[in-house]
Amino acid sequence: GQNIDQPTEMTATEGAIVQINCTYQTSGFNGLFWYQQHAGEAPTFLSYNVLDGLEEKGRFSSFLSRSKGYSYLLLKELQMKDSASYLCAVRTLDNYGQNFVFGPGTRLSVLP
């Protein structure tokens, strides 16, 4: 089966750094993706990792360890607009095709 876990909620202060962790147990692993979702809006793609290591994209970085089934999203220089839910998703690929399995999401509140 597929299982993805993230903390439910996190709180951080404007200007700070926050790390959102994700652990997964899936079959047919083909990449780990992070999405941002503001209330009432669609998920938007932030970052992805296929190989182990750190990928940096401006204020956002994502890390992957496939052997540990672990990823994190690092947000630097937090801004109020970063208050949103952050979804960890595993892309799977098998004989039946491609799928994206999402974790429960982490709701991040950025305080002034």
Next chain:
Amino acid sequence: DTAVSQTPKYLVTQMGNDKSIKCEQNLGHDTMYWYKQDSKKFLKIMFSYNNKELIINETVPNRFSPKSPDKAHLNLHINSLELGDSAVYFCASSQVVNRDPQWAAFFGQGTRLTVV
């Protein structure tokens, strides 16, 4: 130039009715999906279509039927709507063959379905 568009954005209907939600993507992707996001915000896969063939069908009631007239469209038809069907439904698309370096799934704006 919306990449993935779905209509309607809001849908309020009575129990027992039949309704459809339409989805179109202009990204040239070969796989399209329907996801359901419930009140707890959990995004759960319902269907996946690759080259017009259903390839994933999770434990979704057969009142829900996806219909894909072509690679760019995946519509969702729901029969005999129930109160528990109230949720936000998202359409998404992605590319399996590595053409897009991001390989991500891209989402439509969502349809908020309320069954009364």
